[in-house]
Amino acid sequence: MKILLFGKTGQVGRALQLTLAPLGQVIAPARPQSAAGSTPVLTHAAYPQGVAPVDFQDPAQLLEYTLVLAPDVIVNAAAYTAVDDAETREPMVMQINADAPAVLARAAAQCGALLIHYSTDYVFDGSGTRPWLETDMARPVNVYGRSKLAAEQAIMHSGCRHLIFRTSWVYSRQGQGFLQQMMKLAMTRECLRIVNDQIGAPTSACLVADTTAAVLGKYRSQAAAIDDGLYHLAATGETSWFDYACHIFARMRSNGVKLAIDQVVPVSTLEYGSPARRPLNSRLATGKLSDAFGLSLPCWQQGVDTTVDALCQDLKDRDFLL
Template sequence: MKLLLLGADGQVGWELRRSLATLGPLTIAGRADGADFADPERLADTVRRLAPEVIVNAAAYTAVDRAESEPALAQTINADAPGALARVAAASGAWLVHYSSDYVFDGSGQNARGEDDPTGPLSAYGRSKLAGEAAIRSSGCHHLILRTSWVYAARGGNFARTMLKLAGERDELKVIDDQIGAPTGAELLADLTALMLRDATRRPELAGTYHACAAGETSWCGYARHVIAWARSRGVALRTAPDAVQAIPSSAYPLPARRPLNSRLATTKLRSAFGVTLPPWQPGVERMLAEALNLPLALP
């Protein structure tokens, strides 16, 4: 199959370069090539010219707090541009893969949300991601929409790196403990994407929306404690001990955009449809830390 990857320089996009290359000829297009998500019509023209059989869209506006003051730009990049891609895909018979977010939900309750559960985004970012999903579905194109949460990668900045930096400077940290989700590696998402495309392009009935994240759950505070404990056990000099990471509520750290407290996503549909077992979140985080810090994954 002939594939086109958009957003190849982001965390997920960088890993997709590797996983998609196993499926067929892969073209990567960026803004300089005409793939400008702030200009959906130009983007659509570029994709028509390249004529891929599969479009994988890893581009997005992800500045959650800034989106509160730039809602129109977030809407253009996260909703209008994916809608334009979807219409091109529908007209040509191509598949479209698109990544969405736990932010399409309101974060209430304690149960993991299923794909068909009611949505209710709390922020401009969440509303733009939900609108992007709707635009893709309404186009009628063959699509895979993967909703995920708390994405990280060894390349670039992430929550774990920030915690390690702060833990090297301070005796204690205060981290939010009432937001619950599953840290999910870009590597895992890229591998799932390749697997799902192999099956779905042969079985079009598999098209649709899926929740894709690592197994298990934690809070940001629990995530920070795990990261610090793992690094200290491997000799990384940190001033903060895991038990010196203090739990605080979201109300103690106000931000422009409201975050969902419950980011649990049920992955039953994905596991059943594609026959996959999703790994716990901890090993992926540890593998990322080992790569980022150039440390052995296992203790000697």
């Protein structure tokens, strides 16, 4: 099976490179390093090696690259994820998050490939308190959410075979997101103000990648029995950013890390303030995924503990603040 993976340097992309490797040949092109407007022209001879860069803001190049490779599976883990910055960069965000996946869906339809794409809890407006179902109406409240919803709609209307996985609050050991930020600040700040009215489930990039590989393994062996469509993929349970942070701090202390943090103050989203609106309710119901593929998803604490433990070991290896 030939797998074309986009977004290899992101949190999920890094994990996917490991989990997809046993399933077939993985080709993972890089992003272009040249200045804007000077994307290199690719030659067909370079494509199979997976080293030629591909520009998500160049639809013609993206389509040609994909069609020439003619993969069995396209996995799109590439996205613009800076939610606040997206508010002032909407044209570029839409190119990367919506237009490029639409091109991939077109290519998948033409070459008969399965397209796997990742979306987000941010397609919802965050109202209510119950977990969102795949059938619930999507009403995004920011540019990032609108761009991801546009991608979902383009893929579903393309006619290609597809699996769209909506996930939430993704983190990894290699990332520089909320988890790492909290760990760093806990060692240097005495007081932190953290939002306590946004509820969701921290989800490990490894869980997303492992689940993708498990589903793709089933697809490889019984393609006709796999139902295309939209699935929610997140760790089980729920927490607020405030309680998530407190859990991180407690786990760090249990690992023997000396913390400067003395006070953690819960604040509302309104009090905290940010350029982009955030949904208050990011709970995702994952029953459809579990039932369809026979998967049991772990609680959010399990992945967080594993990641914090590994990062604390990194600190110990450097004899840092212990």
